[in-house]
Amino acid sequence: MKKRNIAILGATGSIGTQALDVVRAFPDFLEVSVLTASSNADLLIAQALEFKPAMVVIVHESGFRKVQDALKPAGIKVFAGEEALQEVVQLPRIDIVLNAIVGAAGLKPTVAAIQQRKDIALANKETLVVAGELIMDLVKKHDVSMLPVDSEHAAIFQCLMGEEQNPVEKIYLTASGGPFRGKDRAFLSTVTKSQALKHPNWVMGAKITIDSASLMNKGLEVIEAKWLFDLAAEQIDVIVHPQSIIHSIVQFLDGSMKAQMGLPDMKLPIQHALTYPLRKANDFERFNFLDYPSLTFEQADSQTFRNLNLAYRALQEGGDRPCVLNAANEVAVAAFLADRISFLEMSELIEATLRQQNWIQKPSLSELLAIDQQARLVAQNLIG
Ligand code: NAD
Ligand code: MG
Incomplete structure (x- = not known):
């Protein structure tokens, strides 16, 4: 089978390093041609020496010399600066660009990749929050696949497979509730960053971990879902599910619901996006029902966590x-x-x-x- 060639933007982050774990699991199928990082030169060098990409980018110029000295002998081209991100995604042999950059900085590289007709595996939800309508227009115009990596959206995407003729009544995005679930505003007024950085179910980058504690992450995901699945804001609901086993749910016009579930492990949605439409055998840990005798659900507390409503309002105002x-x-x-x-x-x-x-x-x-x-x-x- 033809190998799939990938570019990983944000390779040194939480999603990026887990994506490389997935590549390690499928050496005969996945191949890395581009790795990029913001400033972690040491990790980028180690990754590049292991995966032998054709090119790497270190965004901060301060790390350039070090990365260049380490990788030049291995024949790996090294670039610095933000603009280089838009150039390296154009390498002809690349099939899929995994965008695992954090923040709106991911937008321009996504646009450049789509314009070069690369499929996108999107972890960088901010791309769709900032410019969802324009991005989905470009996806259609250039006829590329937009494969969600965000676990909730990967779940909805999987629930919709085979349902092309069937309109969606609504979707439920599940939310863990974060470290402050059940807390009131008096409690929240004194919380520190170290408390906010302790997520109960996921180990992630700092920005998304704070977003999860403040429910802004779910707000951004509502906007992301609107554009990915072409829904109205009223069709998107949020339900708190502290165990993070059900990753999200689609409800169809007959009231039937499909959910996608699995252990909270980002390697699963990353693998799904990188191997789509194939499901390849792996030896990642399997779910055991007896470890989770009850899966529970509760309403999101949008009075205490105001970000969720701010995001809904921004979406509605457009x-x-x-x-x-x-x-x-x-x-x-x-x-x-x-x-x-x-x-x-x-x-x-x-x-x-x-x-x-x-x-x-x-x-x-x-x-x-x-x-x-x-x-x-x-x-x-x-x-x-
Ligand atoms: P992270 O902070 O761990 O990693 C971010 C990566 O992007 C790093 O490699 C960093 O070097 C690079 N980067 C940072 N700023 C940059 C800039 N200005 N320009 C170019 N590169 C830059 O973040 P993460 O947790 O891996 O999250 C990445 C994206 O994936 C975010 O959009 C996040 O919302 C989304 N996401 C993450 C998870 C998760 O489990 N971590 C789950 C779902 C979605
Ligand atoms: Mg998510």
């Missing part, structure tokens, strides 16, 4: 609102991680940024990139 929401959230999370604002102030900052930013109904890609930058400045000024 235009540039989700882009502003995302930019303000990225600034808010960075400020919380730097001990500059409190946990609850994150929602306040996002709401205040949305209030101060002008509204654009049908922004182009270049307008969205400018709005993203402006919203970051507004949010930073609000922090002071």
Whole structure:
């Protein structure tokens, strides 16, 4: 069988390193041609020496010399800078680009890859939050596959297989509830970043871990689902399921529901996206019902965790609102991680940024990139 050639953007992160675990499990089927990282030169070098890609990118120039010295003898081309991300995805032999960059920084490389007719395995949900409509138009225009890696969306995608003729009534995105499930605002007013960084079910990068604690992650996922599956906001519901075994659910017009389940292990949705439409045998741990005698469900507490409603509102208002929401959230999370604002102030900052930013109904890609930058400045000024 022809090998599949992949580019992994954000190779040194949580998704990136797990994607390389998946590649290790299928050496006869998956092959890596591009690896990129923001600044972790040592890990990028080790990955490149193991997987022998044709090219690597280290975004921060400060790491360039070190990576170059280490990889040049192995015949691996090394580039630095943000622009290089858009160039390396164009390498002709690449079949799939796995975008595992965190934040809106993932948008331009996604666009470049689609324009070169590469299939996309998308972990970078911010791509669709910022520019979902434009991206899905490009996916259609260039006739590429957009394969979700986010576990909830991978679940919905799998539930929809074979249902092409059947409209969806609604979907339920499951949420773990994060480390602060059941807590009230008095409790949240004093939580620290080390408490917020302890997720009960998943080990992930810092930004998505904070987003999970604040429910912004689920808000971003509602917007992501809207564009991936062409749904109205009213068709997307969130249900808290603390065990994270059911990864999401589709309900059809006859009331029948399909759910996709499995252990909370991101290697499963990563493998699904990289081997789609095949399901390849692996030796990852299997689910045991007796370890999970009860799977439980509860309503999301959107009074306490205001981000979920902020995201629904941004989606309903449309235009540039989700882009502003995302930019303000990225600034808010960075400020919380730097001990500059409190946990609850994150929602306040996002709401205040949305209030101060002008509204654009049908922004182009270049307008969205400018709005993203402006919203970051507004949010930073609000922090002071
Ligand atoms: P992470 O912080 O662990 O890794 C991010 C990767 O992107 C790193 O390799 C880093 O070097 C690179 N990067 C960071 N900033 C960059 C920039 N400005 N330009 C280019 N590269 C940059 O993050 P993660 O947890 O792996 O998450 C990656 C994406 O996947 C996010 O969009 C997240 O929401 C999504 N996601 C993650 C998980 C998970 O389990 N970690 C699950 C679902 C979705
Ligand atoms: Mg998810």
